[in-house]
Amino acid sequence: MSVLALVDCNNFFVSCERVFRPGLERRPVVVLSSNDGCVISRSEEAKALGIGMGVPFFEVRALCVENRVEAISANHELYADLSRRVAAVLRRHAPDVEGYSIDESFLTFPPDGDPLARARALRAEVARWTGVPVSVGLGPSKALAKLASDKAKKAGGVLSLLEAGARERVLAATPVEQVWGIARRSAERLAAHGARTAADFAALDDALLRKTLGVGGLRLAQELRGLSVLAHSSVAPPRQSVTVSRSFGRAVGALGSLESAAAAFAARAAERARRHGLRAGALSVFVGWREDGRVLSDALSERLPPTDRTPDLVRAAKALIGRLFVEGRSYRKAGVVLGALEAAETPQAELFDDGAERRARRLEKTVDGLNAALGPGTLSFGGDRLARAWAPRSERRSPCWTTRWEDLPRVR
Numbered sequence: 584m585s586v587l588a589l590v591d592c593n594n595f596f597v598s599c600e601r602v603f604r605p606g607l608e609r610r611p612v613v614v615l616s617s618n619d620g621c622v623i624s625r626s627e628e629a630k631a632l633g634i635g636m637g638v639p640f641f642e643v644r645a646l647c648v649e650n651r652v653e654a655i656s657a658n659h660e661l662y663a664d665l666s667r668r669v670a671a672v673l674r675r676h677a678p679d680v681e682g683y684s685i686d687e688s689f690l691t692f693p694p695d696g697d698p699l700a701r702a703r704a705l706r707a708e709v710a711r712w713t714g715v716p717v718s719v720g721l722g723p724s725k726a727l728a729k730l731a732s733d734k735a736k737k738a739g740g741v742l743s744l745l746e747a748g749a750r751e752r753v754l755a756a757t758p759v760e761q762v763w764g765i766a767r768r769s770a771e772r773l774a775a776h777g778a779r780t781a782a783d784f785a786a787l788d789d790a791l792l793r794k795t796l797g798v799g800g801l802r803l804a805q806e807l808r809g810l811s812v813l814a815h816s817s818v819a820p821p822r823q824s825v826t827v828s829r830s831f832g833r834a835v836g837a838l839g840s841l842e843s844a845a846a847a848f849a850a851r852a853a854e855r856a857r858r859h860g861l862r863a864g865a866l867s868v869f870v871g872w873r874e875d876g877r878v879l880s881d882a883l884s885e886r887l888p889p890t891d892r893t894p895d896l897v898r899a900a901k902a903l904i905g906r907l908f909v910e911g912r913s914y915r916k917a918g919v920v921l922g923a924l925e926a927a928e929t930p931q932a933e934l935f936d937d938g939a940e941r942r943a944r945r946l947e948k949t950v951d952g953l954n955a956a957l958g959p960g961t962l963s964f965g966g967d968r969l970a971r972a973w974a975p976r977s978e979r980r981s982p983c984w985t986t987r988w989e990d991l992p993r994v995r
Contacts, residue, residue: 585811586692586721586745588702589728590673590709592666593716593736595686596624599665600655602714603984603992611652615640618830619656619978656980664985668713676705687732689725702741721745725813726806729763730754730781747809754782754807764803769796781807822859827852828869828918835914841870842901848919849900853893856921857947862891864923868903871916881907884922891927893947 592598596614601607611628615621622638632650634643640654647654666685673680677690692698702719709717720731721743727750734753735742744750760770762781772795778784785807792801802812827848835841845868856863869882883903890896900919982990 585723586694586698587723587725587728587811588677588690588692588698588705589683589720589722589725589732590669590688590690590705591718591720591732591736592669592686593718594624594626595666595715596657596662597626597629598715599658599662600981602665604981607653611647611650612655613640613643613647613652614655614657615979616657618832619654620830623657654979656978658981658983660983660986661981664983665713665715668985669709669715669717672709672712673705676701676708689728692721698745699741699743702743706740716740718742722750723809724806724811726763726803727809730757730807733761750809751782754785755780757781759784762803762807764799769800772796822861822924823922824924825852825855825859825861825863825921826918827855828916830916831914834872836912838905838908841904841908841914841917844917845900845904845919846897848917849896850893852919852921853891853896854950856924857891857927860927861924862889862927863887863896863921864889864925865921866896866899866903867920867922868900868907869918869920870904870907870914872912872914874912880916883907886923889923889925889927893950896921 597607597612600612600614607626609628610626611632611634612626613622613629613634614624616623619640622634622636622640622643625634625636629652632646632652634646634652640647646652662685670680670682670688673688673690677692679691681689683689692701698721702721706717706719709715717740718732718735719741720728720733720735721741722728722731723745727744730753731742731744744753757780758770759765759773759778759781760767762784765773765784773779773784773787776787776791776795778787785804787795787804789801789804792804796803805812829844829848831844835844849866852863865884865886867882867884869880871878871880873879883906885899885903887895887899896919904917982992984990984992
């Protein structure tokens, strides 16, 4: 029987902050979204105070002040780097690692050895090398491994549902709405058929499951029965688009500032496309603003000769912004979307090639490498750093401890 594991970084964004600020341990902590708008990560202590996920910060600000909750602006550069470091440790323990999200990965353990001992060793090594606490769930299928990892947080960090008896007990004690992939409306439809627990759901007739939740619901029930039917892949599915967007820290009314935002977003999107070996055959730009109490938006698209070149995409994005811009309007958000993606093949050299294309490729490779090593935006093309009135508010952001020289922690 194959052994699948789901490794989940506990309260990941908060845990990343605690790695470099140990004084936050055992204190209520929340991490806030772009512009410090909503709560996107909570420590267990903050959850105990009743602070909900996704709640607007202004609604809980008084509660946070009263209970001395540490509120921190999101530092996605730090979180992405620690996620990569966690993944590097996981790859030393399993031949197949499938990144499910920034803080979760599915692993396939080799058939030899004790999977529980392997999971405990993995958990200890991740903590030792990254400082990030993780929970590990084991099961014969993805859905059971996911359920085990959720329960492992309160069971010492590692839980196995490989044995039938353990599965039966956990499924019977799990409300159906807590099953991975079961949304509120699906739970309501299942309740009409008497399925209120995960065990009830798994025991339903296959024909009824297909009729109620479709093929996806049937496969999920089969997974809970111990059958591995959801595909495992260490290769991410091909991207359909690349999007970079931001809500502005303050309203933007000048064309130059809006063009600066579009240039920065297009450069970042181009970098992501190159990292995935893709080039774009279309580019879209959108903007958002408020008017008479309503949230409005507008967008324009353009077909392009397939390209992953930053100057080409920046030029196209700025041209579209120029066409969208309306004098006197206060813009609150903008974004760039690359579409019609295809694999970027090595271009064939032209007969009278003067070397300009090769030099440009080397330059972009150098810029991408430095930005990957030292943090996004370390090097940028002229123009996207100008007039950064659009930059999001991050008044409570911590340093980029692992990706920027100036932010490296100093030890005395």
